[in-house]
Amino acid sequence: MSGLQVIGAGLGRTGTLSIKQALEELGFNPCHHMEETFSHPERNHKHHFTSILANENISEHLEDVFGGYKATVDYPGCMFYEDFMKMNPDAKVILTVRDSPEAWVKSVDETIFGGHGEGRWFSGKLHVLLRSLFVEGHHLFVIRKIMTQTHGVNPDDPKTDLAQMYTDWVNRVKETVPAEKLLVFNVKQGWKPLCDFLGVPVPDTPFPRVNSTKQFQSREDWLVKKGLLKLTVFAGLLSAGVYYLMGFLT
Numbered sequence: 001m002s003g004l005q006v007i008g009a010g011l012g013r014t015g016t017l018s019i020k021q022a023l024e025e026l027g028f029n030p031c032h033h034m035e036e037t038f039s040h041p042e043r044n045h046k047h048h049f050t051s052i053l054a055n056e057n058i059s060e061h062l063e064d065v066f067g068g069y070k071a072t073v074d075y076p077g078c079m080f081y082e083d084f085m086k087m088n089p090d091a092k093v094i095l096t097v098r099d100s101p102e103a104w105v106k107s108v109d110e111t112i113f114g115g116h117g118e119g120r121w122f123s124g125k126l127h128v129l130l131r132s133l134f135v136e137g138h139h140l141f142v143i144r145k146i147m148t149q150t151h152g153v154n155p156d157d158p159k160t161d162l163a164q165m166y167t168d169w170v171n172r173v174k175e176t177v178p179a180e181k182l183l184v185f186n187v188k189q190g191w192k193p194l195c196d197f198l199g200v201p202v203p204d205t206p207f208p209r210v211n212s213t214k215q216f217q218s219r220e221d222w223l224v225k226k227g228l229l230k231l232t233v234f235a236g237l238l239s240a241g242v243y244y245l246m247g248f249l250t
Contacts, residue, residue, distance in 0.1 A: 003067070003068065003069065003070055003088075004066065004069060004070065004071065004072065004084055004087070004088040004091050005028055005070050005071060005088070005090075005091050005092070006023055006028050006031075006070065006071035006072070006091060006092055006093075006094060006198070007071075007072060007077075007081050007084045007085060007088065007091050007092070007093045007094070008071065008072055008073030008074065008077060008078055008081075008093075008094050008096065009078050009081040009093050009094065009095045009173045009177070010073065010074075010078060010094065010095050010096030010097060010185075011075070011078055011096075011104070011166065011169055012034065012074050012075045012078075012108070012112050013098075013104060013107040013108045013111060013112060014096035014097055014098055014104065014187075015096050015098075015186070015187030016033060016034075016073045016074035016096060017033060017035070017074070017208075017210050018187045018207070018208045018209055018210050019073055019094070019096055019185070019187060019194075019208075020033045020035075020071075020073050020074070021208035021210060022187075022191070022194065022207060022208050023070075023071045023073070024071075025203060025205070025208070026194075026195065026198065026200050026203070027070075027200065028070045028071040028198075029070060029071075030068070030069050030070065030071075031069060031070065031071040031072065031073060032066055032069040032071070032072035032073070032074075032077050033072075033073055033074045033077075034074045034075050034076065037076070037139055037143075043064065043065055044064075045065060045139035045142075045143075046138045046139040046142055048061040048062075048064050048065050049061075049065075049076065049139055049142040049143055049146060050142050052146065053142055053145055053146050053149065058080075058083060059083065059087060062080055062083055062084070062087070063087075066084075072084070073094070073096070075112075075143065075147065076143050076146065079146060079147065079150045081093060081173065081177075082176060085177070091181075092181050092182075092183070092197065092198065093173070093177045093181055093182050093183070094182075094183045094185050094194075094197070095170065095173045095174070095177075095182060095183070095184045095185065096185050096186070096187065097170060097184060097185070097186055098166075098186070099186065099188075101162075101163035101164075101166045101167050102163060104162075104163075104166045105162045105163050105166065108155070108162060109162070113155045113156055113162065144156065151165050151168075151169065153165055183197040185197075187207065187209075190207045191203060191207050
């Protein structure tokens with residue numbers, strides 16, 4: 001995967017969609033983000049991530065999923081930053097962070113790990129199920145299994161200490177990436193530290209600010225409604241089929 005120039009090691013909900021847009025504006029285009037796993041079904045993500053979960057030919061499957069990208073951020077790519085470093089020895093690594101572990105937990109508890117909070121486990125599982133089965137997201141279950149494998153804890157489990165999981169990840173990246181190749185970056189810092197690190201000019205445009213918690217929730221609600229609609233249509237067709245068959249048999 002010789003084309004990967006920037007490796008994003010920051011977890012989801014650390015400004016990853018904002019930095020994706022920023023990197024693409026700086027010329028590191030295309031940049032992989034979780035969004036890409038939905039918009040490019042032709043990459044057969046479920047097959048490749050299932051093989052990765054089973055520890056089968058990881059480099060080969062990573063190439064099939066991430067090949068052609070100049071940068072990668074967010075889940076699922078962040079979980080493979082060490083593999084990417086071996087495959088792209090000249091690439092630079094960006095660790096996006098929040099103001100504090102608690103700030104990150106507040107964000108993920110309301111978005112990507114929405115079933116983590118007490119009393120929301122079932123609704124969170126239902127949410128993932130609808131997206132996985134009816135919104136072109138069949139790979140989501142596998143990616144979440146890789147998350148558990150990678151972090152050593154299940155981020156969807158209400159008993160998991162997410163603040164500790166975040167802290168452990170940040171420390172892991174800092175300990176495994178050479179200092180001269182690593183930028184610890186908060187999107188609030190804007191263009192300058194990012195551009196200085198990458199050796200590119202600072203744009204005249206404002207730094208991207210996208211995918212707030214409210215924006216994420218609005219988009220997810222729409223996707224779940226889409227899933228429910230497909231489920232309703234499927235149930236209706238199934239009922240009609242059963243009714244027709246019963247009539248034919250009698």
